[in-house]
Amino acid sequence: MILSQRLNRRFEEVRSRGEAALIGYIMTGEPQLERTLEYIRAMEAGGIDVLELGVPFTDPVADGPILQAAHARALRQSATVHTALQTVRELRKGSELPVLLMTYYNPVFKLGEESFARRCSEAGVDGVIIPDLPIEEAASWVNQARKYGLARIFFVTPETDTERVKKICEYASGFLYLVSRYGTTGMNETVAPTAIPLIERVRPLLPEDLRLAVGFGFSTRAQIETVVRAKVDGVIVGSALAARIAAGASPEALADYVRELKAGTRL
Amino acid sequence: MVAKAPIKQSPTKLSELPQEGHWGEFGGQFVPEILLPALKELGRAYREISVRFDFQSELKALRADYGGRPTPLYFAKRLTEYAGGARIFLKREDLVHGGAHSLNNALGQALLARAMGKRRVIAETGAGQHGVATAMACAVLGLSAEIYMGARDIERQRMNVQRMKLLGATVHPVTSGSQTLKDAISEALRDWVTNVPTTYYLIGSVVGPHPYPMIVRDFQRVIGDEIKGQLLRREQRLPDLLVACVGGGSNALGTFFPFVNDEKVQFLGAEATGAASLSHGSVGVLHGAKTFVLQDEHGAIRETHSVAAGLDYPAVGPEHALYKKLGRGEYVPVSDAEALEGFRLLARLEGILPALEAAHAVYAGVQRAKRMKRDALVVITLSGRGDKDLETVLDYDTQPTSEQAL
Numbered sequence: 001m002i003l004s005q006r007l008n009r010r011f012e013e014v015r016s017r018g019e020a021a022l023i024g025y026i027m028t029g030e031p032q033l034e035r036t037l038e039y040i041r042a043m044e045a046g047g048i049d050v051l052e053l054g055v056p057f058t059d060p061v062a063d064g065p066i067l068q069a070a071h072a073r074a075l076r077q078s079a080t081v082h083t084a085l086q087t088v089r090e091l092r093k094g095s096e097l098p099v100l101l102m103t104y105y106n107p108v109f110k111l112g113e114e115s116f117a118r119r120c121s122e123a124g125v126d127g128v129i130i131p132d133l134p135i136e137e138a139a140s141w142v143n144q145a146r147k148y149g150l151a152r153i154f155f156v157t158p159e160t161d162t163e164r165v166k167k168i169c170e171y172a173s174g175f176l177y178l179v180s181r182y183g184t185t186g187m188n189e190t191v192a193p194t195a196i197p198l199i200e201r202v203r204p205l206l207p208e209d210l211r212l213a214v215g216f217g218f219s220t221r222a223q224i225e226t227v228v229r230a231k232v233d234g235v236i237v238g239s240a241l242a243a244r245i246a247a248g249a250s251p252e253a254l255a256d257y258v259r260e261l262k263a264g265t266r267l
Numbered sequence: 268m269v270a271k272a273p274i275k276q277s278p279t280k281l282s283e284l285p286q287e288g289h290w291g292e293f294g295g296q297f298v299p300e301i302l303l304p305a306l307k308e309l310g311r312a313y314r315e316i317s318v319r320f321d322f323q324s325e326l327k328a329l330r331a332d333y334g335g336r337p338t339p340l341y342f343a344k345r346l347t348e349y350a351g352g353a354r355i356f357l358k359r360e361d362l363v364h365g366g367a368h369s370l371n372n373a374l375g376q377a378l379l380a381r382a383m384g385k386r387r388v389i390a391e392t393g394a395g396q397h398g399v400a401t402a403m404a405c406a407v408l409g410l411s412a413e414i415y416m417g418a419r420d421i422e423r424q425r426m427n428v429q430r431m432k433l434l435g436a437t438v439h440p441v442t443s444g445s446q447t448l449k450d451a452i453s454e455a456l457r458d459w460v461t462n463v464p465t466t467y468y469l470i471g472s473v474v475g476p477h478p479y480p481m482i483v484r485d486f487q488r489v490i491g492d493e494i495k496g497q498l499l500r501r502e503q504r505l506p507d508l509l510v511a512c513v514g515g516g517s518n519a520l521g522t523f524f525p526f527v528n529d530e531k532v533q534f535l536g537a538e539a540t541g542a543a544s545l546s547h548g549s550v551g552v553l554h555g556a557k558t559f560v561l562q563d564e565h566g567a568i569r570e571t572h573s574v575a576a577g578l579d580y581p582a583v584g585p586e587h588a589l590y591k592k593l594g595r596g597e598y599v600p601v602s603d604a605e606a607l608e609g610f611r612l613l614a615r616l617e618g619i620l621p622a623l624e625a626a627h628a629v630y631a632g633v634q635r636a637k638r639m640k641r642d643a644l645v646v647i648t649l650s651g652r653g654d655k656d657l658e659t660v661l662d663y664d665t666q667p668t669s670e671q672a673l
Contacts, residue, residue: 056567058444058567059444059450059553061453062299064457068443072444080565110562111566131300137295137296137297154300155301159300159463182464183457183461184457
């Protein structure tokens with residue numbers, strides 16, 4: 001199995017332009033099942049460099065109220081991991097946008113790690129983020145992800161000490177997902193005081209082939225500029241996009257918002 | 268085989284479990300990365316602090332003088348006559364201060380929180396008993412308590428909500444999902460993710476990520492340890508069958524665990540039919556642990572229903588999952604109507620109003636005792652008292668059941 005290099009290539013392209021990557025999130029089935037692709041294309045047109053596609057779960061413990069509501073809406077429309085994979089297959093017909101699936105572990109476990117990894121790979125998924133799968137529980141998943149060429153995105157938080165960061169780097173590929181602050185997903189007005197010290201602490205520990213992306217709380221261009229100045233390779237925006245979709249934003253309006261955020265990654 | 272007090276604790280081969288947080292394939296730490304350092308710190312603190320003499324003696328004194336332990340082991344003569352089979356004993360956890368076994372765990376963990384220097388304690392509650400016990404333990408130890416409780420449970424367990432407030436706790440209603448225990452745990456985890464440096468999460472059952480299932484089991488094993496001592500003194504023998512209700516499974520595991528290597532002692536867990544993770548579920552991951560879970564084909568967690576809020580949970584402690592898999596424990600579903608029958612039986616025959624949770628165990632235990640020999644011994648753990656459920660029971664009696672409606 002040849003490793004999918006879409007994600008790494010995209011990070012290189014972005015870096016060669018002197019930018020950081022904008023990683024944008026949408027929940028499968030938002031705003032309606034048949035319109036998700038339209039919104040993904042709008043986000044791509046607006047300038048996201050990587051897509052994070054959510055798989056709904058009944059008990060999303062790492063998510064704040066905005067994404068909890070997105071999970072609930074998606075479940076009401078019967079969106080599943082299969083819906084997400086179908087969305088990626090459709091997207092792949094005309095796009096090389098790197099796609100990361102963001103899913104809680106139980107849907108992966110229920111399908112079987114290998115079956116899930118194979119289906120992801122066949123659909124054109126580039127990597128997987130599992131917010132309730134710490135490295136302690138990830139050995140078999142890492143093997144499957146390796147086998148099927150999927151990036152293994154793990155989290156590093158303000159609570160993660162140096163020794164543990166190094167250990168996480170051994171499990172991870174693609175990028176490390178820095179959690180900028182304490183708490184669940186959600187929007188903040190400013191960059192949390194924990195963010196910059198975390199970035200500065202982790203950067204020297206990174207192996208050469210691993211990038212650094214930061215998320216949790218980002219919703220403005222100014223916030224993105226602040227962390228890009230601190231030299232991150234990517235910034236992840238989730239709740240802010242989900243909130244706009246939930247409020248009825250058109251694809252064009254969402255693309256405009258993404259354009260504004262993307263401008264913050266160019267310094 | 269005449270054994271006299273003092274009673275030695277049984278050698279517990281299985282007590283060496285969990286290995287690295289796993290009971291066989293079950294258990295684990297499936298939680299967001301931000302909680303892993305806190306779980307490791309908790310495991311370390313528990314190993315170091317809980318074995319210290321001052322910790323043990325303070326816990327023992329609080330359990331005795333504040334909590335009312337040891338609780339009686341009562342021979343239920345009229346219930347035994349009714350069943351016409353095995354002799355039935357009741358372990359009276361309903362007589363623990365607060366009205367349920369919950370205080371055993373809450374006191375232990377609140378002492379641990381204080382020793383770790385955490386002044387803010389959060390907890391989830393279903394029936395409200397764990398919330399009340401946590402509020403009591405925090406009051407007596409000078410800690411602040413915030414309790415997450417599903418809005419639906421707040422509605423049906425109003426008295427316990429008032430008790431928590433009077434005991435100085437803050438109660439946060441949870442309006443997400445099914446608005447029951449499952450969602451209260453999710454919300455407590457979200458609070459912990461946000462406040463992990465200052466906050467101790469005092470989980471109420473043998474569920475959640477390692478080391479919680481082990482810690483809660485260890486603080487609840489006092490139930491089974493006492494049963495063993497009391498029965499050996501009184502009957503000079505071990506029981507043939509232990510019966511307890513299972514939601515998350517803490518009173519059941521506390522009852523069973525000290526007998527785990529006494530192979531002739533059988534375990535019977537009574538689940539609510541509408542929330543029977545072990546009887547009807549499949550292996551999955553919820554709230555940090557791999558265990559039996561009620562879920563659909565895509566891994567979405569199913570909503571549950573039980574007349575007993577404390578059993579209304581779609582998963583179960585991982586150690587029960589292992590007992591089930593190994594055949595060490597047997598788990599049976601008990602319907603709402605059957606639990607109500609257990610409630611009425613105990614009220615009229617023994618003058619005890621059990622909690623609706625415990626009424627499931629009463630029903631299952633009586634059914635089983637009927638088929639056992641007269642010299643057999645059955646112990647049913649009464650996890651709590653029924654005052655909190657009076658409204659529910661009275662409402663249930665005035666509504667036609669589905670069978671009656673036909």
